[in-house]
Amino acid sequence: MPEASQIDYNGLIPNNVGLAEDLRVRKALETWHPGYIDWWKSMGPEGFQNSPVYLRTAVGVGSEGWAKFGFVRMPEYRWGILLAPQVEGRTIPFGAHKGEPAWQEVPGEYRAMLRRLLVIQGDTEPASVEQQRHLGATAPSLYDMRNLFQVNVEEGRHLWAMVYLLQKYFGRDGREEAGELLRRRSGDQDSPRMLGAFNEQTPDWLSFFMFTFFTDRDGKMQLAALAQSGFDPLSRTCRFMLTEEAHHMFVGETGVARVIQRTAEAMKAAGIDDPYDIERVRALGVIDLPTIQKKANLHFSLTLDLFGNEISTNAANAFNAGLKGRYREDKLTDDHQLTSSVYPVLRLRDGTIVNEDVPALSALNMRLRDDYVEDAATGVGRWNRVLERAGMAFRMILPHVAFNRRIGEFSAIHTDTDGNILSSEAWHARRESMLPSTDDNLFIASLMRTSRQPGSYAGWIAPPRQGIDNMPGDFEYVRISD
C-alpha cells in the first residue's frame, strides 16, 4: 500500500465527485482510509486476501465505466465514490417541501435526522462483510467464492459511499460517525452493529444465499426509498448503489435456486418422491427441501424486523421532511404528501391479527415492508419454477409476516408460518418444524466442504447456467495458488 498521503485520489479512488480538488474531504478520507484498510484486513474475508480474484470494479457511472472486470487482490480493490449523474432542475419529490429545488447541501433543520439515516444504512454495509468473513474456506466452487468476494467488496464500497456523505456534509460529527462505522463489529457483545439481523451469524452457504436474497433485499428497499431523497447527493449515491445491490440479490436468488435444483435432481435420480423423507434425501448429500424452507422462514422473519415498527413517527418525519420516500415514489400517482390519506396496517388487537387503517404518514415502514414482501415473493416464485420444471409438487412459501418476530406489532405473540397464533407451549413444541434446528444446522455444516477445481461444484449445489462476464465453465475465478 502506498502511504495515505501519497494516494492518487483520481486513480486509486475512482470518483466522480472531484475528490482531487476537495481538500476538506480528502483530508478526512486520508485519516479514515488507513483504518478502513485495517478493518478490511482484520474483519474482511478470512484468507484469500493475496489471491487475485476476478472482480468487477466500478470506475465511472457511464455504461463503460460501471463494470470493469479484471483480476485484483482484494486489499488493492479500487473502492470508488460514485454518484449517479446529477439531474438538472431536480425537485424534492415528496413531503412538506415537495416541488422545491432538491437540496445540494444539508438543510440545517434536518441535519441530525439525515445523519441518523446515513449511519443506520452505513452500518449495515460493513456488518454483512463481517458476517460473511469465514465463508471463503467452504466455498462450493470458485465461481461462488468469487461472487462472495464481489458482494463483499461492493458492501465495502457502499460503506465508502456513506462515509463520503458523512465526511462531505456533516462536519465533525460526520467524521466521528465515519470512525464509529469501523469500530462496531457484527455480533460483538460490547459494540454490536446497530440492527439485529446484522448481528446474526452467517455460518454456511445456504445462510449466505438466504441472506443475500432476503436481507440484501431489505437493503435494496431502503436504498430505493433513500434514492428518492430530496437531499440530492444521497439520492444520487443510492441510485448508483442500487445497481450493485441488484447483483447481490442475483447471487442469493440463483444460489438458492441452484440448491433447490440440485436437491430436486438428486431426489429424482434416487426415485424419492416424498420431500419429507428427510433422512433418505440427506443421505444423497443434498439439502432436503423442508430444511431449505426453514432457512427461508428464519431469514425472512429476521429481515422483516429491519423495517422497524409498523407505525413509526421517525418514518413519518423523514418522509415529511423530504429525506426518505417510498419505494418507487416517482412511479406513484398520489399527492406525495400523505397528510390526509390512510394505509391499512396489520395490527394485533385483543389477541387477533386485524387490518386497520392508520394515517398513511405513520404507516410508511409498513408500506415499505409490504413492497418488500411483494418483491421477495416474485423471487420465491422463480424458485418454485425450478421445482415445477423438475416435476416436484413441493413449493417454497413466504411465512406469514407475524411469524417469529421480535420487533413491531407481533413481537408479543407466537404464530405458526400461516399466522395462526400459538400458545407458548405450542410454539416451543412446533418451533423446530418451522425454524432450523441444531440438527438441521449441523447437517448443513457437514456439507460445507470446499470445491476449488475450476468448473467443479460441491455436491449439494448445481452449477450456474452462465459464467460471470460470460466466462467459460472452467474459468479460474480465484487464483488461489498465486
Place this chain on the structure above:
Amino acid sequence: MIDFQTDPTRYRHWKLSFDGPIATLTMDVDPAGGLMDGYELKLNSYDLGVDIELADAVQRLRFEHPEVKTVVLKSGKENVFCAGANIRMLGKASHGHKVNFCKFTNETRLSIEDASENSGQTYLAAISGSAAGGGYELAVTADHIMLIDDRRSSVSLPELPLLAVLPGTGGLTRLTDKRRVRRDLADVFCTTEEGVRGKRAVQWRLVDEVVPPSAWEAKVNERALELAARSDRDGTKGIALIQVQRTISDDAINYAHVRVALDRAARVATITILGPSDLPADLRGIHDTGAAFWPLAMARELDDALLHLRSNEPSIGLIVFRSVGDPAQVLGADSLLEQYQTDWLVREIRLLLKRVLKRVDMTARSLITLIDPGSCFAGTLAELVFAADRAVMFAGSAAGDNRGPATLHLSALNFSAFPMGNGLSRLANRFYGEPDSLNTAAALIGETLDAEAAEEHGLITFAYDETDWDDEVRLILEERASFSPDALTGLEANLRFVGPETMETRIFGRLTAWQNWIFQRPNAVGETGSLKRYGSGVRPDFDPERV
C-alpha cells in the same frame, strides 16, 4: 377519578426484586396500561398511572425494606431505558392535567433524591438502551448513573428540538445544579435530539461512568454493593404500608384521622385533622403500631387527600385546614419523633411528614388555617398554620363553649424537622426578615399560646373574638373565591417561598413556570403546534415572534 393508591400486587409497569441490601426496581411499562384511552405507552414511556406506581414503590422501599440500602433503577425492555412522558398523552391532556402530572412526577423525583440523601437508601440508575427526555430525567434523580457503552445506548433531552417544550421534570435544572454540566454544553445537549453516548456522556458529566456490555451486570452489582456499604441504614424488619382506608361520598372523603368536607358551591374544601388519642409508649411500641402510628397514618391520609383534591376536584379553589383534638397528645407524638429520631423508622416518618408538608406548600389552592377552640395545632400540626397563606385564630371562648380557648403550641420539630423546598423551616421562612422573631419563637417551645400571644409573636395572621369570627372568616373565604384563580396561584407560589433558591425551588418556580407557559402557547398546543403535530410526520408551524 384518579386514584393515587396502589400496591405491588396491582403494579402493571414496575417490578420490584430484592437481593440482600440491593433492590432492583425494573421499569417495564405495559403499553396497554395507560391511565386514559387514546394512547399506547410504547418504549417505556409513562403517564400519571406509571408514576403513581413509581411513587408507591419508592415509598414502600423506604418503609417496608429497611434492609435495602441501594435501589437499582433499570429497564425491563431491550434497547430502551425509558422514553419519557408519553407524548400522545400530553397532546390529548388538558392543561390542568399536564400541570398536575408534571407536579406529581417532580414530587416523586424529589422523593427519590430524598431517599438517597436522607434515608441511606441510594438510587443507582443503570441505563441500557436510550434514556430520552423524562427517561433521562428519571435517571438523573439517582446518585450514580451508569450507561452501558454498546455504541447505541444514549442519554438525551430531546424535548426542545423534538417537541418544542422543555425537559420540565427537573431536567434542565438538574443538568446545571446537580450534575454541574457546563451551561453551554447543557445548551448543546438540550438541542441535540439524538443525545450523547459513550465517553462524551462522562466527559460532560451527564453520567458517572460508561461500562461495556460484557462487564455490565457485574459492574452494576459491584457499584450497588459499594453504595450499600456507605449507608447508615440499620433496620432489619420493615413495617407494612397497609392500604389507606377511606370512604368517598359526594361531598366528603373520610379517613381515620383526616376528614375532607367539600362545599362545591363555595369552592371550599375543609380538611380537618383529628389529633391522636392513644400513642405508643416507646420505640418498640412505635414499631409494633407500624402504619397505624398516628403521625404516619395521618401523613399518608393527608397526602392522599391532597392528591385527590388536586386531580379530581379542580374547581375547589380554597383549602381550609382545621383540627380537632388534644394538643398535648400531638406534642406527645412529636416528642416520640424527637426522642427516637435516630431510629430508621422514626426517621422515615419524619421525612414523610416533611414531604407531605411540602406537598401542601406546592398545592395550587389558597390555604387558610382556622385555629378555633377544640383544635390541636401543636408542633407538627402547627406546620399547617405556617404553611397557610393566612391563619386566623379564635380569641377567647365562645359563649356556652366549655372547651376553653383556642391554643397554639410549638415543638422542636417546627424548627428542624420539616424544611421547605427552599431549605428553610416554615418558621424561618415566615420570619425571613425578622431573625429576632425566630429566636423568640424558639423560646416559646412547649408554651401554651393563646390568640393574643400568637398574634403578638407573629405566628398567626389575625385573631378574632366571638363577635367578629364568623363574619371575618366568611369574608376571607368569599373574597378569596372571587379573585382570579390564575392570579392567586401566581401570588401564592411567589409569597410562600421567600429567600434563597434551591434546585427544588428552581424546578418548581422557574422551570415549571416556564414549562406551563409554553404548554399554553400555540407553538406547543395550537392546531399546528408541536404537541398536536407530533407523530403525524407533519412539522409544526411556529410563530417566529419571540415573547
